Amino acid sequence: MRRMTARPANAHQARLLKLLRDGGPHSRAQLGDQVDLSRSKLAVEVDRLLETGLVVADGLAASRGGRRSHNIRLHPGLRFLGVDIGATSVDVAVTNAELEILGHINQPMDVREGPVAVFEQVLSMAAKLRASGLAEGFDGAGIGVPGPVRFPEGVPVAPPIMPGWDGFPVREALSQELGCPVMVDNDVNLMALGEQHAGVARTVADFLCVKIGTGIGCGIVVGGGVHRGTTGSAGDIGHIQAVPDGRPCACGNRGCLEAHFSGAALARDATEAAQQGLSPELATRLETNGALGAADVAAAAAAGDATALDLIREGGTRTGQVIAGLVSFFNPGLVVIGGGVTGLGHTLLAAIRTQVYRQSLPLATGNLPIVLGELGPTAGVIGGARLISDHLFSPA
Amino acid sequence: MRRMTARPANAHQARLLKLLRDGGPHSRAQLGDQVDLSRSKLAVEVDRLLETGLVVADGLAASRGGRRSHNIRLHPGLRFLGVDIGATSVDVAVTNAELEILGHINQPMDVREGPVAVFEQVLSMAAKLRASGLAEGFDGAGIGVPGPVRFPEGVPVAPPIMPGWDGFPVREALSQELGCPVMVDNDVNLMALGEQHAGVARTVADFLCVKIGTGIGCGIVVGGGVHRGTTGSAGDIGHIQAVPDGRPCACGNRGCLEAHFSGAALARDATEAAQQGLSPELATRLETNGALGAADVAAAAAAGDATALDLIREGGTRTGQVIAGLVSFFNPGLVVIGGGVTGLGHTLLAAIRTQVYRQSLPLATGNLPIVLGELGPTAGVIGGARLISDHLFSPA
DNA sequence: CAACTTTCTCCACTGAGAGGACAAAGCGCG
DNA sequence: CGCGCTTTGTCCTCTCAGTGGAGAAAGTTG
Numbered sequence: 001m002r003r004m005t006a007r008p009a010n011a012h013q014a015r016l017l018k019l020l021r022d023g024g025p026h027s028r029a030q031l032g033d034q035v036d037l038s039r040s041k042l043a044v045e046v047d048r049l050l051e052t053g054l055v056v057a058d059g060l061a062a063s064r065g066g067r068r069s070h071n072i073r074l075h076p077g078l079r080f081l082g083v084d085i086g087a088t089s090v091d092v093a094v095t096n097a098e099l100e101i102l103g104h105i106n107q108p109m110d111v112r113e114g115p116v117a118v119f120e121q122v123l124s125m126a127a128k129l130r131a132s133g134l135a136e137g138f139d140g141a142g143i144g145v146p147g148p149v150r151f152p153e154g155v156p157v158a159p160p161i162m163p164g165w166d167g168f169p170v171r172e173a174l175s176q177e178l179g180c181p182v183m184v185d186n187d188v189n190l191m192a193l194g195e196q197h198a199g200v201a202r203t204v205a206d207f208l209c210v211k212i213g214t215g216i217g218c219g220i221v222v223g224g225g226v227h228r229g230t231t232g233s234a235g236d237i238g239h240i241q242a243v244p245d246g247r248p249c250a251c252g253n254r255g256c257l258e259a260h261f262s263g264a265a266l267a268r269d270a271t272e273a274a275q276q277g278l279s280p281e282l283a284t285r286l287e288t289n290g291a292l293g294a295a296d297v298a299a300a301a302a303a304g305d306a307t308a309l310d311l312i313r314e315g316g317t318r319t320g321q322v323i324a325g326l327v328s329f330f331n332p333g334l335v336v337i338g339g340g341v342t343g344l345g346h347t348l349l350a351a352i353r354t355q356v357y358r359q360s361l362p363l364a365t366g367n368l369p370i371v372l373g374e375l376g377p378t379a380g381v382i383g384g385a386r387l388i389s390d391h392l393f394s395p396a
Numbered sequence: 397m398r399r400m401t402a403r404p405a406n407a408h409q410a411r412l413l414k415l416l417r418d419g420g421p422h423s424r425a426q427l428g429d430q431v432d433l434s435r436s437k438l439a440v441e442v443d444r445l446l447e448t449g450l451v452v453a454d455g456l457a458a459s460r461g462g463r464r465s466h467n468i469r470l471h472p473g474l475r476f477l478g479v480d481i482g483a484t485s486v487d488v489a490v491t492n493a494e495l496e497i498l499g500h501i502n503q504p505m506d507v508r509e510g511p512v513a514v515f516e517q518v519l520s521m522a523a524k525l526r527a528s529g530l531a532e533g534f535d536g537a538g539i540g541v542p543g544p545v546r547f548p549e550g551v552p553v554a555p556p557i558m559p560g561w562d563g564f565p566v567r568e569a570l571s572q573e574l575g576c577p578v579m580v581d582n583d584v585n586l587m588a589l590g591e592q593h594a595g596v597a598r599t600v601a602d603f604l605c606v607k608i609g610t611g612i613g614c615g616i617v618v619g620g621g622v623h624r625g626t627t628g629s630a631g632d633i634g635h636i637q638a639v640p641d642g643r644p645c646a647c648g649n650r651g652c653l654e655a656h657f658s659g660a661a662l663a664r665d666a667t668e669a670a671q672q673g674l675s676p677e678l679a680t681r682l683e684t685n686g687a688l689g690a691a692d693v694a695a696a697a698a699a700g701d702a703t704a705l706d707l708i709r710e711g712g713t714r715t716g717q718v719i720a721g722l723v724s725f726f727n728p729g730l731v732v733i734g735g736g737v738t739g740l741g742h743t744l745l746a747a748i749r750t751q752v753y754r755q756s757l758p759l760a761t762g763n764l765p766i767v768l769g770e771l772g773p774t775a776g777v778i779g780g781a782r783l784i785s786d787h788l789f790s791p792a
Numbered sequence: 793c794a795a796c797t798t799t800c801t802c803c804a805c806t807g808a809g810a811g812g813a814c815a816a817a818g819c820g821c822g
Numbered sequence: 823c824g825c826g827c828t829t830t831g832t833c834c835t836c837t838c839a840g841t842g843g844a845g846a847a848a849g850t851t852g
Contacts, residue, residue, distance in 0.1 A: 206625065220725075220726075222623055227619075229726060229728070230602055230727050230729035231760060231762070232759075233727045235727075236724050236725070236757060236759075236760065237724060239755075240724050321637065322721070325721060326725055328629075328636050329616075329633050329725070329726075330623075331626050331628070331629045331630035331631075331632070332625070332626060333626035358649075359635075359649060361556075361635055363553060363554045363628075363629045364625070366627070367626075367627070368626075
């Protein structure tokens, strides 16, 4: 099929496209119930959308006691690509226009190898998804990278953990290679968009999405939209001071949250504990695997290992201290915890909750849910699809 | 003059009113340059505004080489009341429709005496301004209170320093008494609005406004609008932990920023230092005045007193630590420092700056001005006038 | 088949808004 | 002073978005 190039011509059409994306097929009458337009005007706009090919009318719905309605839906051949580039792995997924995942691949990777090598891998993953018959081509792609991004241009700026990417024109390069529109954003923002679209944050206008992976970041949603900050570095909470004169951090300061708790810090602390003979459980795992990761700590904790549990609790407490400050400041309606360490589960969550509920003001925490993300590793790719669809489903 | 009751009928009229408010008198042609409407449509909307009486056409401007233009301006009789209720004093001011201060009164007061007593005082101050001929009545009022507010209803919720105000229908009560529309907000938000309208933040979309008075709070502006949070407590940074296991705070925790630095904490620390004989300068002032305040510390510091300087520097450092975290998180384009302690001036500012620039990531601080507020004690009342005018100059 | 629903289409009417022509009012120059 | 030029403001016509009602189309129920 030929790729779609049309864009909505006005705000009404954009509205309709988003309704169809988020709510699936509708009849004209159902659309009319939601958009506050006269039936005649609505018919006109729907017809125009049908002409563009973005939308199709197929089949008749079952009758509800009267004339049967036509199903209006987004073109079933539309395909979006969601790409979530982490520090140590990539996720690539194809979705249809309703942002349902049709295929999803995850592969280990190292961002520090630079954009060229990484994009080669991403493109081959995308090609594999295409070859499997899930897509004949892509109508748009949303990419998340683990660092600050100048959003309008889609260019990473001064990303600490991926220095080789600084200033690389990600959006332009990928758009060229994929032959479709591309949007680029920080990976935590994509996670927030994902959880907003299909996860725990569907009904909340203001929320925080804390992603604890190799590093720590935080997606900020204000009034339903992502807040990216003046230079695109908003949400960079990994380098907030959590412990005065604490551990040295790669950024040059001491006591940064990330230096005390994150995937990397946890691996380091677990290895240290194993070597010092504090935890036989972790020591055996270290011997077997050669190295320790968050998953090992999770397993040891599940087996009742006291040291592992302590590591998680202490990390959760540190994180909770920082989040408590953010909650006082920002007063969100929801805090979502996600990322690679989600495997640490409720031990971690309990420590975070305890700290936040203890430290923040009752007015801010009284009705504040703190929950794990619902989408796990798919949050990022769904967020990517959401990002580009928001762009394409807006008037040009 | 009869009070204005009209409201703009549509977004165009609202836009025009705000242009006239922010830019003073315009000719029709000048308005046309700014609103992207055809001259004919513009003429229609201006005529309708003239009919409502919100706007008047008076006098002819000097020619610029062609036909002389009519001056269109907001009705010169419009009057807004700005009220800024602090912990220990009230500011009340009258402005014209362009939000220029025509008269301003400041009086000591104690919020803890409760809403009834305070409003009696506020109303008598308003009456005094009226009696002085500055206003025949008020077309609207914006009130700031030192605590969280459920904004849509204009009701304080669980305000720590003014418990007697909890749930008191401030908006409704004052609207009744004054006989005009009233909006209520947190005092730091009003300060932010003031600095945005007429102060240092005129051109910035995302900024923080840290107000250090009896307590510490922070106005948050995102995308040009105030962020109030889910329960109206956003910006409540006084109880963010600044010192682990630090001084006990009235909120029940330890080490809150406010317990270590604020007008109240500074007065306490200065008194302590004076009594311990650490500072002859402060000791003499304590003897003369009976008590010490931020102004005494400022004076002692200006006289070169080492203890006073240390107090300011340490407070600035604590505050800077917290602000550094907020800057990393929020990535603002500007940080404004204001409130009662502005008198501590550049010693304080320098300490804050040092700490923020040291602790936050370069990407977030690289181009980040940290400055003192420009409006001083008038920021709040201007913000109040701005708040109500934004409301009244929006379509009903 | 009649009565009733629901869905969708058609058509006439309204009002927002654009844009051009033109009138009014000023300046400067020969 | 008259003439050309500029700027400001008004008037008139044309277009098009959008409304709302009438009614056709296509069902269900009894």
